Amino acid sequence: MQLSHIRPIAAAKFDDPNLVSTAGLVPMMALAAHCDLDGLADEHLSVPTDKGANAGRKITSLVAGMVAGADSIDDMALLRHGAMGTIFDHPYAPSTLGSFLREFTFGHVHQLDAVGSRFLCGLADRTPIVAGIEGTVFVDIDDTIIEVCGHGKQGSGYGYSGVRGLNALITTVSTEAIAPVIVGQRLGKGSCGSPRGAARMLADTLATVGRLRAAATDTAADVGVGAAPKVLVRADSAFYGYRGVRAAIRGGADVSVTVKLTQTVKAAIAEIDEGAWTPIAYTDAVYDENTGTWISRAEVAEVPFTAFISKKKAKQVTGRLIVRRIPDLNVEATDQGALFNTWRFHAFFTTTDLDTVTADKTHRRHAIIEQVHADLKNSALAHLPSNHFAANAAWLVCAVIAFNLTRAAATLTGAPRLVKATTATIRRTLVSVPARIASSARRLTLHLPKDWPWETAWNTLFNSMFHRNYPLIA
Numbered sequence: 001m002q003l004s005h006i007r008p009i010a011a012a013k014f015d016d017p018n019l020v021s022t023a024g025l026v027p028m029m030a031l032a033a034h035c036d037l038d039g040l041a042d043e044h045l046s047v048p049t050d051k052g053a054n055a056g057r058k059i060t061s062l063v064a065g066m067v068a069g070a071d072s073i074d075d076m077a078l079l080r081h082g083a084m085g086t087i088f089d090h091p092y093a094p095s096t097l098g099s100f101l102r103e104f105t106f107g108h109v110h111q112l113d114a115v116g117s118r119f120l121c122g123l124a125d126r127t128p129i130v131a132g133i134e135g136t137v138f139v140d141i142d143d144t145i146i147e148v149c150g151h152g153k154q155g156s157g158y159g160y161s162g163v164r165g166l167n168a169l170i171t172t173v174s175t176e177a178i179a180p181v182i183v184g185q186r187l188g189k190g191s192c193g194s195p196r197g198a199a200r201m202l203a204d205t206l207a208t209v210g211r212l213r214a215a216a217t218d219t220a221a222d223v224g225v226g227a228a229p230k231v232l233v234r235a236d237s238a239f240y241g242y243r244g245v246r247a248a249i250r251g252g253a254d255v256s257v258t259v260k261l262t263q264t265v266k267a268a269i270a271e272i273d274e275g276a277w278t279p280i281a282y283t284d285a286v287y288d289e290n291t292g293t294w295i296s297r298a299e300v301a302e303v304p305f306t307a308f309i310s311k312k313k314a315k316q317v318t319g320r321l322i323v324r325r326i327p328d329l330n331v332e333a334t335d336q337g338a339l340f341n342t343w344r345f346h347a348f349f350t351t352t353d354l355d356t357v358t359a360d361k362t363h364r365r366h367a368i369i370e371q372v373h374a375d376l377k378n379s380a381l382a383h384l385p386s387n388h389f390a391a392n393a394a395w396l397v398c399a400v401i402a403f404n405l406t407r408a409a410a411t412l413t414g415a416p417r418l419v420k421a422t423t424a425t426i427r428r429t430l431v432s433v434p435a436r437i438a439s440s441a442r443r444l445t446l447h448l449p450k451d452w453p454w455e456t457a458w459n460t461l462f463n464s465m466f467h468r469n470y471p472l473i474a
Contacts, residue, residue, distance in 0.1 A: 018438070019082040022068045023446055024431030024458065026087060028409050029064055030465040035122030037063065037401070040115045047108055051099045058100045059115070059398065061092045066402035069427055071382035073098040083437045087444065101391035109393040113185070116401050117208050120183065124212050129408040132175035134216045137231045138362075139205055139253065140180065140369040141239060143169040143194045146377070146384055154389035157191035160238075165190045166384060168376075168396055169197060171205040172369050173212075179420040180372050181407055182400045183208050187393040194238035199247040206231060206251030230254045232352060234366035240349065242308045245317055249351070256350040256363045259307075259321070268303050268321050269345055276301040277325070280357055298326045302356045307349050319351040322359050371422075376403060379423045406431075412464045413457035429454040430461060 003009065032038075038056035045055040065076040079091040104112075124130045145165040148156045158164055167188040172180035184205045186197050213228055231253040235244070240257045248255045259265050282298035305321035325343040348363050380399035384392040403423060410418040410426045418426060435446040452458065 016436075017083060018086075018436050019434065020084055020087065020437070021081065021434050022078070022431055023433045023435035023448060024427075025064055025068055026446065027458075027462045027465040028067050028405060028431065029060065029088070031123075031126070031409055031412075032060060032063065032119075032405055034126055034465070035119055037115070037119050037122075040118050040122075041112075044111045044114050044118075045108060046111065047100065047103045049103060051096075051103045055100075057090065058092060058097060059112075059401075062097055062101075062395075062398045063402045063405065064088075065097075066380040066399055067406055067427070068431055069379070071380050073101075073385045086437060098386070098391075101386060101394050102388050104388075104390040104394045106390060106393075109187075109390055109397065112394055112397045116185075116397050116404075117183070117204075119401055120181065120208070120404055121211055121215065123404060123408040125215060127408040128178070128411045129181055129404065130173065130175070130178060130212050130216070131411075132177040133173075133209070133212050134228050135175060136229055137209060137213075138174050138365070139171060139183075139202070139209065139231055139233045139248075140174070140366050141169070141171045141198060141202060141205075141233065141235050141244075142366075142369045142373070143167055143188075143238075144373040144377075145190065146381055148190075148384055152387045153384065153392070154387060155187075155189040157189055159190050159192065160194065166389075166392065167192050167194075167196075168373075168381070169194070169201060170369070170372065170376075170400070171201055172372055173205070173209055174368065178411075179407065180368055181404050182372065185396055185400045187389070187396045195241055195244055198235075198239055199243040202233060202244060202247045203251055206233075206248070206253055210252075230352075232256055232362070234363060236366065240307075242311060242315060245307065245349075246315070249317065254350070254352045255319075256348055256352065256359070256366070258346070258348045258363075261345060261347065264309065265321065265347055268305055269323050269347065272301045272303050272323065278357060280324070280360060282326070298324060300324045300356050300360045302359075305349060317351065319349055320359075321347055321349055322356055322363070323347045324360055372403075375423050376400075379403070379427075409461055413461050415454070415457040415460075418457060430458055433458060 038060050041059040042056035047055055061079060065079055068078055070076050070078060073094050076094040076097050084091055145159055145161045145163050146168050147163050147165040156164055156166055159167060167190055169186045169188060170182050171184040173183050174180040184201045186201055188196055209231055233248040233253045233255050235257045237258040237260045240259050245255050245257060277299035279299050300322060302320045302322045305319060307317040307319065309316055324346045327343060350359055352359055354362060376399060380402055385395060386392050406423050406426050409430065410421060418429065433448055433452065435448050438445045438447060
C-alpha cells in the first residue's frame, strides 16, 4: 500500500469536535448499563471523602477506558476526546480516577469483588457468556507475576519467577461451548506463594458457579434440565495441598491437580504394571485405523491413590493417580545404545470417574488459563498504575470486569470467530471503530466507516442493545 499520488496529504488537524475513535464503546457501555454496573458500584462501595463520591460513574469510566485499550491512568484521557463528552455524561479526568483509586483500602477492594461477581451474574442473565453452565463446567485456578519496575510499588517483590512484581491469582470458568470467563481474582505480594488464598477463592468461585447454574436452570426449566454434573477444578502442582483440595470437594466439585514427584508418588508409579500403559494422542502420534489405536511415544496409566496420608484419616482424600509418561530425550547420549527406555513422568491426582485417557486429555486443557493471563497482560494489566497496593488491587478487579464485559458483548454478535476471540481482536473489530456524530431532534446518529469488515457483527451488537430491528447504516 502506498500513499496516493493523485491526492497527496497536505495537512493534518485535530479540530473536529464531532469525531470519536472508539464508537464501539456505545453498545459496550449500554450492555454495562443493562447489567446495572453503575448501580452495583454505588450500592456496594463505600469509598470515603469527596474522592469516593459517584463511585458508580467512576468505576464505569475505568471499565470503559480498559475496554477501549487503556492500560494506565494517563490512558484514561481517551475518554475525553472529540465527541465523547456528547455521547457520554461527564467523562472523568485521569487525575480524578487516580485519586479515586488511591482512596481504596483492603475492605473496599472486597466490596469491588462483590460488584464484579454480581455484574457477571447480570451478564449471564442477558448474554450467553456462560452458555452450557448447567452441563460440564471447568474451574481453573492459577497465578501469574505482573512485572513492575522500581521499588516504589507497595508489595512488590521477587517470587518463584525471579521477576520483581505483584502476584495476581485468578479463577476462570469455562464449558465446552464457551471461552473462559474470570470469576475470581486477588492481588498478592510478589513474594507470596502461589496457593496463598486459593482455598477461599475456590470456595467463592464455586458459590458463584452455583448461582449461575441456578439462574440457568430456572431459565431452562421448561426444557427439563436435570441434576447438573459436578464441577471439575483443575490446577497445577503449586495448588496441590489439603486446604485447596478440601475447599473444592466441600464445594461439591471434583478435582484434577498436578502432583509433584515426591517419594510417595514415585512409589505409586512404580506399582503400575508395564501392560497397563495406553498410548495416547500426543506430539508426533499416528492413528492406526486397522487396530483403532494410537502409535505414540506418550502413554498413560492409573493407580489408586490416597492424598495427604500424613494427615489424620478424616482429612485424607481418596482418588486416582493418573500418570503420563514420555521418553526422556535429555538423557546424555553415548555411543552405546540404551538397554531400556528412560521415561519422564507427569502425574496428577483426580477424584473424577472419567476413563484414564479422557481424564488426561481433560486435565491438559487446564493450560487454557495461561491464555487468559496473556490476554490480561496484553490489555489492562500491561501495567499496574499506582504505588498504592489497594489501588492496584482495585485496578485488577476493574480489568476483570472489562474482560468479562468485552467477552459478553462478543457473544451477542453472532460471529463464531469473535465468541472465543482474544480481547485485542474484539477491541480491534468492535470497539476501535471511528465515527462521526450527527444530531437531529435531540437524537444522535453515529456515522461509521463504509465497508467496515465487521459491520454485520457490529450492527448485531448495536441492535441487540438498542432494540433496533434494522441495521445502522454505515
